[in-house]
Amino acid sequence: MTPPLAPPDDALQTVLYVEDHPGNVLLMQALLSRRPGVRLVVATTADEGWHAALAHRPDLLLLDLRLPDGHGAHLLQRLREVPHLAAVPAVALTADDGAGLTGFDELWPKPMAPGATLARLDRLLQRPRGASVGAAPGWPPAAARGERPDPIPFPAGA
Numbered sequence: 001m002t003p004p005l006a007p008p009d010d011a012l013q014t015v016l017y018v019e020d021h022p023g024n025v026l027l028m029q030a031l032l033s034r035r036p037g038v039r040l041v042v043a044t045t046a047d048e049g050w051h052a053a054l055a056h057r058p059d060l061l062l063l064d065l066r067l068p069d070g071h072g073a074h075l076l077q078r079l080r081e082v083p084h085l086a087a088v089p090a091v092a093l094t095a096d097d098g099a100g101l102t103g104f105d106e107l108w109p110k111p112m113a114p115g116a117t118l119a120r121l122d123r124l125l126q127r128p129r130g131a132s133v134g135a136a137p138g139w140p141p142a143a144a145r146g147e148r149p150d151p152i153p154f155p156a157g158a
Contacts, residue, residue, distance in 0.1 A: 020067055046074070108120065
């Protein structure tokens with residue numbers, strides 16, 4: 001049996017994930033491996049994220065807030081000044097409460113809940129740019145709601 005053909009690169013949707021924690025990157029890679037029409041581009045610093053966004057023209061931005069060389073919100077402010085990135089949906093990923101954070105379409109808690117994360121990714125990638133999607137489920141973080149977060153399964157061999 002012949003495996004299904006992968007879509008050509010120009011047909012892929014691109015998610016830029018700016019994250020410096022290797023475990024979180026592995027989890028996102030595992031989640032997006034279930035979406036053959038989505039390409040994941042990873043940057044580990046705000047500076048790398050800036051250059052990757054300009055080079056890859058992402059359809060979705062996932063930004064960690066605490067990066068080694070800056071804050072994810074400052075990176076988003078710079079990206080919003082670029083015309084072709086101004087309306088790209090942006091998600092802040094944080095273990096903090098996100099109080100006072102503006103400019104992002106959604107805030108996602110860390111640790112990430114795999115099922116909820118995939119559902120939100122699907123919804124954000126299916127909507128037209130600039131369209132509102134509403135509040136993200138799972139916010140505030142489960143611990144703040146007095147609940148235990150979903151366990152995070154890491155890929156085998158990680």
